Amino acid sequence: MSAQRPNVIPFRGGDREPAPETRAAEPVHRHHPASARTTAERTPPPPDTAPEPARTRAAAPEPEQSMYAHEAAAPVDERTGPPSRTGPRAVPAEQDPTSASPAAGRAAPFDDWAGHAFDDAERDAVYRAIRERRDVRVGFRSDPVPDDVLTRVLEAAHQAPSVGHVQPWDFLVIDSPDLRARVRDLAQAERDDHTRSLPSIRARAFSGLKVEAILDSPLNIAVTVDPTRGGRHGQGRHAQPASAAYAAALAVENLWLAARAEGLGVGWVGFVDERDVADVLELPSHLDVVAYLCVGYVEEFPTEPELSLAGWAKGRPLSWAVHRDRYGHRGLPGQEPTSLLEETITAIGGLNPRAVEEARDRQNRMTKPPGSLGVLEEVSVQLAGLAGECPPPIPEPAAVAVFAGDHGVHAQGVTAWPQEVTAQMVQNFLEGGAVVNAFAEQVGAEVTVVDVGVVGDLPRAAGLLPRKVARGTADFTQGPAMTRAQALQALEGGIEVARDLVSAGNRCLITGDMGIANTTPAATLVCALTGADPARATGRGTGVDDDMHEHKVEVVRQALAANPVDRSDPIGVLAALGGLEHAALAGFVLGGAALRVPVLLDGVIAGAAALVASAISPESMSACFAGHRSSEPGHTIALEHLGLRPLVDLEMRLGEGSGALLALPLLQGSARALRNVATFDDAGVSTVH
């Protein structure tokens, strides 16, 4: 992947591309002050220096890279496969004194000393089948599949590995139009259910996707599993009860690869309840359906997974999935393992100056008086610089991640609300009954709730990511709120959530939070990272009376006194004075910045987290947009320190992501204007003399 390729999913929206221009208009140039920090600013100030003044963002030098660009370093390119050995077949080591012995370790060049490897053409064919296998849903031809071809494909499936060699699968080859029509009806009902559960933008995109070809393909195959096959002592049964189903899934993969080699497309129908299919097929009760497949010759195989081409989802680079010795210690073979945080920080870059310039230039040539879109012009310029292209993609679909956690400082009486409200509100979010749900629905965003530190147990639920690092933080008036390890775990948890949401096709990340008492650590972080006095930075949160507010200011002072922090160590500051949701939010910001996806910040909790993110990586602010200004005073201090201008100022102080969600249409509107509005040249409109 080229370093210049912006980290965005190919845009498939209906917005028209701006027409190429032939003659430059003569706009009245308005000077836009540059804004963003440079890499040199990554080094935080020494502890004894004054608080960092607010700085604006300046474009960073090219080339900027997204985290996806890391794949370029991988020994196996996902598009082209492994490098081909072009030389003659390897000579056994004993006969070739120049070759390193296998015992020389991983660094030794590959030498097929035993002669087991396939020759180049055979090996390339195997990798090609793997690389070009596709889940095909469109373009099936009606030509029948010849019996000998089908038998070969089924034979390949039947050679799959199985624990205890029990071969627990069976293949039901389905021609009957009646059976297939009944399965198609099941799939249709399931699809309709799913559509209703989607945010509006996603539902619209989904309605354009074909998810099955049950009647369009000449043949269906149901792959079943018999979990009892092999008898009571079937090997592996005790240690891995799911092993039979795994084996059947491996049979599906064998079938799929063999089919690809035969030129047959296969589509796995995900939108059916396996028990309903078993009923339609009148299977014996001890069999389960593992897969329902559509099989047939196809017009073409898509060059990439169809969902990826449609912008629905984006593949995860291999480097995200390979860990060395322990989970989280990432590194491809031959690379030095690194932590997720380090990898993320390294990938963060500033705005692309060329795209910034193009966007400014275009703003001045659009059919409107230069500067007339006010702040939105600079927002669009930042979006272009972040994406590395002008016009930038529209930041949709968008996803809000509500990070939830509890706080030991609650015991100090800094809020009027009981701690259990955190877990209760999480439940409310999941049931769709909170403000965040209403606003997310309004703007077509998806809501994900992340438990990073709620005291209570939360039942598993769709839309809840269980990432609990601890059951709340410790009371920071008595010592650090978190250990460094906890803070790092929460930070990396936030990065992972950003990665997951972007891989799922989102082009805008929105911060949300829930945590009774979390405005106290937010205010404390603001004080620690900006030098503000607690009396100035501490607000009334959910709404406390004068006495409680005075006490809250004192508690912030006590926390700062109990935890002498070194501002050159932002993670130390975070661990001592933050909350688990602040830490995860800081990671979320860094993760979004590394992927060059805009991060729309909510209120004071996000503001405090952004201060941490900025102290860790100043360039991460290139991805940040302040959704709104909360009425918490610490938020204004944080925004000024970061040089961020809020898009909305409505005296809100709710959290949950509510303010940022309201700002989403502004962010999207700024990008859409840059993309859709004609230039004076295009439209033949006269400009000023």
Ligand SMILES: O=C(O)c1ccc[n+]([C@@H]2O[C@H](COP(=O)([O-])O)[C@@H](O)[C@H]2O)c1
């Ligand atoms: O986002 C804000 O600026 C904001 C301001 C005040 C309160 N909150 C929310 O209120 C909760 C914390 O308030 P408190 O008074 O318990 O510290 C927590 O769930 C926050 O999401 C949020």
Ligand SMILES: Cc1cc2nc[nH]c2cc1C
């Ligand atoms: C009811 C309630 C809802 C919230 N949403 C975010 N913080 C909150 C705090 C309370 C108390």
